[in-house]
Amino acid sequence: MSQSNPATIKHDTLFTTPLDKAARFSFDEQVVACFPDMIRRSVPGYGQVLAMLPIFARRHCKYRQQGDDGRRVSRVYDLGCSLGAASMALAGEFAPQDLQIKAIDISPAMTTKAATVLNDNYPEHDIEVVTADIRDVTLEPCDMVILNLTLQFLPAADRVAVLENIYNALSEGGILVLTEKTHAFDEQYDAWLVERYYDFKRANGYTEMEISGKRNALENVLITDTLDGHHQRLDKVGFARHLTWFQFLNFVSIVAFK
Numbered sequence: 001m002s003q004s005n006p007a008t009i010k011h012d013t014l015f016t017t018p019l020d021k022a023a024r025f026s027f028d029e030q031v032v033a034c035f036p037d038m039i040r041r042s043v044p045g046y047g048q049v050l051a052m053l054p055i056f057a058r059r060h061c062k063y064r065q066q067g068d069d070g071r072r073v074s075r076v077y078d079l080g081c082s083l084g085a086a087s088m089a090l091a092g093e094f095a096p097q098d099l100q101i102k103a104i105d106i107s108p109a110m111t112t113k114a115a116t117v118l119n120d121n122y123p124e125h126d127i128e129v130v131t132a133d134i135r136d137v138t139l140e141p142c143d144m145v146i147l148n149l150t151l152q153f154l155p156a157a158d159r160v161a162v163l164e165n166i167y168n169a170l171s172e173g174g175i176l177v178l179t180e181k182t183h184a185f186d187e188q189y190d191a192w193l194v195e196r197y198y199d200f201k202r203a204n205g206y207t208e209m210e211i212s213g214k215r216n217a218l219e220n221v222l223i224t225d226t227l228d229g230h231h232q233r234l235d236k237v238g239f240a241r242h243l244t245w246f247q248f249l250n251f252v253s254i255v256a257f258k
């Protein structure tokens with residue numbers, strides 16, 4: 001996969017020089033250029049979560065939808081797909097005729113590159129990459145929805161509506177996989193988790209300047225909920241069953257069952 005080939009991945013040096021304190025983090029060309037390196041060095045467990053997606057899909061994708069040519073397929077949404085890493089993980093483990101993948105992202109810089117990478121690696125697969133705001137898309141019936149580190153970038157007030165849209169689209173037996181950065185309700189636990197998270201970043205080669213520069217840029221851009229807050233919201237939108245299946249420091253992944 002060209003995306004994971006170290007020779008083609010630019011090292012993340014975005015915050016190595018002091019920036020305007022008010023500069024907001026955005027998923028622009030500069031971030032796109034180093035994104036695979038950035039996310040791997042910044043998100044504890046990122047690779048492990050991706051590796052589990054096809055394993056979950058095997059159990060929950062039951063070919064309940066009809067493809068354009070009338071055959072039965074499983075439709076999977078990758079919402080906030082960035083460069084399509086989750087879609088890649090799925091395509092790599094499924095035959096082309098079994099899945100229809102719809103990967104959506106609001107950043108044209110991301111989708112342009114994602115479309116190239118996905119089509120180059122999986123030309124036979126039915127993968128559509130769409131540039132859109134996931135708040136504006138009405139989802140079609142589907143077996144699996146992936147929200148990998150995306151909900152956290154939406155205004156808090158918009159999160160219920162996005163989850164309702166997902167709930168309504170999922171078939172009985174389908175799943176939502178929701179991965180997020182969180183904060184702990186208890187201030188002392190939260191401080192410990194945040195400090196160990198920065199240790200994780202240090203261990204992955206980020207300097208103090210890079211860590212604080214990114215923290216400033218993400219302020220009011222990446223807005224975390226507590227793990228309880230996520231579960232309460234899933235209840236509210238109608239998911240009767242949802243389980244935290246993964247946690248690594250302040251990053252969690254939840255599976256919600258329809």
Ligand SMILES: C[S@@+](CC[C@H](N)C(=O)[O-])C[C@H]1O[C@@H](n2cnc3c(N)ncnc32)[C@H](O)[C@@H]1O
Nearest residue numbers: 027080081082085105106107133134148149153
């Ligand atoms: C941390 S990245 C997601 C990583 C990706 N899911 C993965 O597994 O590699 C967050 C993504 O969400 C996208 N995003 C943020 N707000 C969005 C929105 N309203 N609609 C669609 N995409 C959005 C950003 O452009 C960005 O690419």
Ligand SMILES: O=C(O)C(=O)C[C@]1(C(=O)O)C=C[C@@H](O)C=C1
Nearest residue numbers: 038039042043149181214218222
């Ligand atoms: O919180 C941070 O400092 C991060 O770097 C986390 C995070 C994320 O969770 O999406 C933020 C932006 C990039 O997309 C990569 C990682």
